[in-house]
Amino acid sequence: MTPTRRRAGGRLPVALVLPAVVGLAFLLVPLVGLLVRAPWGTLPSRLLDASVGEALRLSLVCASLATVLCLVLGVPLAWLLARGDVPGRGVLRALVTVPLVLPPVVGGVALLFVLGRRGLVGQYLDAWFGVSLPFTTAGVVLAEAFVAMPFLVISVEGALRAADPRYEEAAATLGASRWLAFRRVTLPSILPGVVAGTVLCWARALGEFGATITFAGNFPGETTTMPLAVYLALETDPDAAIVLSVVLLLVSVGVLAALRDRWISGPS
Amino acid sequence: MRAFALVALLLVAGCGTAGTAGTAVDGRVTVFAAASLTGTFEQLGEEFEAANPGVDVVFNFGGSSGLAQQIAQGAPADVFASAAPANMAQVADAGGTAAEPVTFARNRLEIAVPAGNPAGITGLADFADADAKIALCAEQVPCGAAAKRAFEAAGVTARPDTVEQDVKAVLTKVRLGEVDAALVYRTDVRSAGGDVEGIEFPEADRTVNDYPIAPLAKARNAAGARAFVDFVRSDRGRAVLAEAGFEAP
Numbered sequence: 001m002t003p004t005r006r007r008a009g010g011r012l013p014v015a016l017v018l019p020a021v022v023g024l025a026f027l028l029v030p031l032v033g034l035l036v037r038a039p040w041g042t043l044p045s046r047l048l049d050a051s052v053g054e055a056l057r058l059s060l061v062c063a064s065l066a067t068v069l070c071l072v073l074g075v076p077l078a079w080l081l082a083r084g085d086v087p088g089r090g091v092l093r094a095l096v097t098v099p100l101v102l103p104p105v106v107g108g109v110a111l112l113f114v115l116g117r118r119g120l121v122g123q124y125l126d127a128w129f130g131v132s133l134p135f136t137t138a139g140v141v142l143a144e145a146f147v148a149m150p151f152l153v154i155s156v157e158g159a160l161r162a163a164d165p166r167y168e169e170a171a172a173t174l175g176a177s178r179w180l181a182f183r184r185v186t187l188p189s190i191l192p193g194v195v196a197g198t199v200l201c202w203a204r205a206l207g208e209f210g211a212t213i214t215f216a217g218n219f220p221g222e223t224t225t226m227p228l229a230v231y232l233a234l235e236t237d238p239d240a241a242i243v244l245s246v247v248l249l250l251v252s253v254g255v256l257a258a259l260r261d262r263w264i265s266g267p268s
Numbered sequence: 269m270r271a272f273a274l275v276a277l278l279l280v281a282g283c284g285t286a287g288t289a290g291t292a293v294d295g296r297v298t299v300f301a302a303a304s305l306t307g308t309f310e311q312l313g314e315e316f317e318a319a320n321p322g323v324d325v326v327f328n329f330g331g332s333s334g335l336a337q338q339i340a341q342g343a344p345a346d347v348f349a350s351a352a353p354a355n356m357a358q359v360a361d362a363g364g365t366a367a368e369p370v371t372f373a374r375n376r377l378e379i380a381v382p383a384g385n386p387a388g389i390t391g392l393a394d395f396a397d398a399d400a401k402i403a404l405c406a407e408q409v410p411c412g413a414a415a416k417r418a419f420e421a422a423g424v425t426a427r428p429d430t431v432e433q434d435v436k437a438v439l440t441k442v443r444l445g446e447v448d449a450a451l452v453y454r455t456d457v458r459s460a461g462g463d464v465e466g467i468e469f470p471e472a473d474r475t476v477n478d479y480p481i482a483p484l485a486k487a488r489n490a491a492g493a494r495a496f497v498d499f500v501r502s503d504r505g506r507a508v509l510a511e512a513g514f515e516a517p
Binding site for chain 1: 331333334337401403406408409428429430431432433441444445446
């Protein structure tokens with residue numbers, strides 16, 4: 001398990017470095033474009049606009065709540081997929097990734113069909129409990145969780161499959177129940193995978209747009225998250241859209257970098 | 269980008285010579301049109317293609333403000349048909365139109381409710397009800413601006429649950445029964461068939477929108493653009509528009 005300090009075979013191969021550099025530039029240059037075009041002169045006054053703070057707060061709150069929801073449901077689901085003796089596991093595994101493939105707008109419509117006021121489940125929620133999810137902040141959280149959960153499940157499941165099940169078996173021979181073994185043995189060993197999945201999931205939720213605007217609609221302070229605000233601003237005031245995007249970028253990069261340093265302390 | 273610009277330039281040059289030579293129109297005509305024109309323009313496009321073999325009409329439907337923005341950013345459009353003069357003016361003021369925009373149709377708002385009107389909506393006053401689920405267009409798009417005028421005239425403070433970016437998104441929420449009422453164009457109510465019921469209201473006179481159309485200065489197919497605009501304004505064009513519920517200018 002100790003990392004080898006010796007580099008294998010001298011110089012870095014050009015065949016790897018060249019595409020790597022191109023790849024990095026491909027990802028970063030659009031970001032530079034955004035920063036170059038940003039109206040830095042009017043930035044402070046635009047940032048003080050109440051609607052920006054409102055949208056940012058809503059985005060952070062909703063993405064975090066969606067991530068908690070994904071953790072509560074997604075980690076057990078990943079465990080089931082990796083360890084459970086369920087028939088048709090391969091099919092289940094493929095189905096879990098459906099939200100990754102589905103255009104988010106379609107995901108939003110699908111959520112309306114199920115959880116909308118006339119949806120398969122939503123009509124009973126409305127009739128029995130008076131609960132209507134579309135056009136609410138809860139709806140934003142659900143839409144984001146729907147789109148983001150596969151990222152978490154896939155990461156955690158990968159970590160679980162890479163983890164050695166013999167530790168769990170050893171714990172079992174020592175009298176631990178499966179639940180105790182999961183909490184005290186499995187979970188600590190896959191923690192990096194869970195954290196990486198959580199980070200991915202949060203980032204995806206933060207940027208979610210299509211499912212949110214379709215399922216939760218758009219109303220300032222309730223459902224207008226940053227990506228929706230960016231989209232609306234783009235049509236009337238592109239400068240404002242750039243400011244919003246830059247804010248979203250800085251906040252998300254800041255949070256992700258902080259998390260990385262704190263949790264994913266890989267060999268640097 | 270440079271290669272793209274070059275191709276565009278060559279195409280423009282090519283069309284320019286074809287236009288002066290007075291040959292029949294052909295090639296692709298790209299039309300940017302307000303979302304509320306979707307059904308009507310699709311039909312007109314098909315008829316235009318049938319009347320002019322070799323012509324391929326391509327549409328980009330959306331909120332007028334967004335379309336104006338896309339044109340300003342250099343999107344490859346030949347014709348712009350807007351749901352309000354303000355959005356057309358954005359393009360025209362920047363020298364984006366090849367001819368003076370002309371009004372080719374008018375439209376007015378109607379209250380749209382799901383079939384059967386489950387919430388018992390009767391007029392604009394119901395839009396102030398906090399319990400009713402309401403969808404409106406954003407004020408930046410023409411249907412939202414018209415809705416604002418209606419509410420001002422009626423002295424009602426609307427309490428929308430969602431503010432959508434184009435009128436078709438609002439209509440979808442009504443069709444799915446997710447909202448109790450919305451303000452959309454009369455033509456949208458008609459296009460939705462039996463899913464949606466329309467309710468007229470007295471303040472609708474304040475919501476009448478002029479629809480201007482113009483060929484664009486940077487059109488790659490200038491002759492095609494002019495011909496399509498003429499077709500929309502022809503007797504046949506007016507008939508199709510009237511059938512859909514548009515008023516004549």
